[in-house]
Amino acid sequence: MIIIIFFLAHWFLSLFFQTFYLHRYAAHKMYSTPKFTERVFHFLTFVTQGSSFLNPRAYAIMHREHHAYSDTEKDPHSPHFFTDVFQMSWNTALSFREHERRLKEPEQRFKGNYPEWHLIDYYGSHNLTRLCFILLYIAFYAAFATHWWLWLLLPVQIVMGPLHGAIVNWCGHKYGYSNYDNGDKSKNTTPIDFLMLGELFQNNHHKHPNSPNFGKRWFEIDPVYPVMKLMHYVRIIKLRKPVAGSLF
Incomplete structure (x- = not known):
């Protein structure tokens, strides 16, 4: 039971x-917040994502590319150009790594206005840090797993951040219904x-x-959204008024 609670808490x-x-x-700057609060959110993102921490700068740039080129050949993770979710995820990982290591120069319009914290961004993406998180997960499972099948959840926790992205990118552009004709295949x-x-x-979206x-x-x-409304009400964040026609 402890492992299930740990898994669900980590997931959400x-x-x-x-x-x-x-x-x-x-990626979208839907709200503003003081620098101190931004750093708190940045740190909590690192802790909760753990071994699969996603660099905010790289995430923002690649997501902006996705919106600008949704479901075209320039989309970094459209499911309509790959035979399965694994190929799409691998291509996504390669593109993300290029932005993370600054090996690829993004278009000017995708640059800037995203949070950066060199200490967390560097060490959070370091393989040694990821390994330390994995060892902590293994230790937790060794201490509290009561059945062998619970260990099947461990690989999911190790790659949880990219897994969330794969589910959204694959399912959200293949399965479901459309309220709007956006000129793409979003669902x-x-x-x-x-x-x-x-x-x-x-x-x-x-x-x-x-x-x-x-x-x-x-x-x-x-x-x-209700959580964001509450944070806005107590002045932790300030929600931005949506701007028609603006991607970010």
Whole structure:
């Protein structure tokens, strides 16, 4: 039972900071926040993602490329140019690594206005740091796993950040329905979207890329948006008014 709780907590906390901080803040700047609070969110993203920490700068640049070239040959992770999710994920990882290591010069319009923290970004992406997190996960499983099959969850936790991205990028552009004609193949994938904290309302998001609420119809519930509204109310963050026609 402890392993299940640990797994679910890791799943949703890692996913929360991916959508709340990396996606909605780093890539789209849907809200503003003081530098100290930004650093707190940055650190919590590192801790919750652990061995699969995603560099915010690289994430923001690649996600902006995705919006600008959605489901075209320039899209870094459109599922319509790969035979399976594994090939798409591998290509995504290669593109991400190029931005992470600054081996690829992004277009000028994709640069800037994203959070950077050299200490966390460097060491969080270092293989030794990732190995330390993996060893901590293994130690936890060794201490609390009561059945052999619980160990099957461990590989998922090790690659959780990229796994979340693969689910969203694959399912969100292949399965579901569309509220809008965006000129791409983005879909809203319900009812499993709850497990992805709103990220699978891809069709809505591509229509309104800087809107903090990914749900648009009465039954489309984005569980992260009320959290953001509460943070706005208590002045932890300040929600930005969506700008029509702006990608980020």
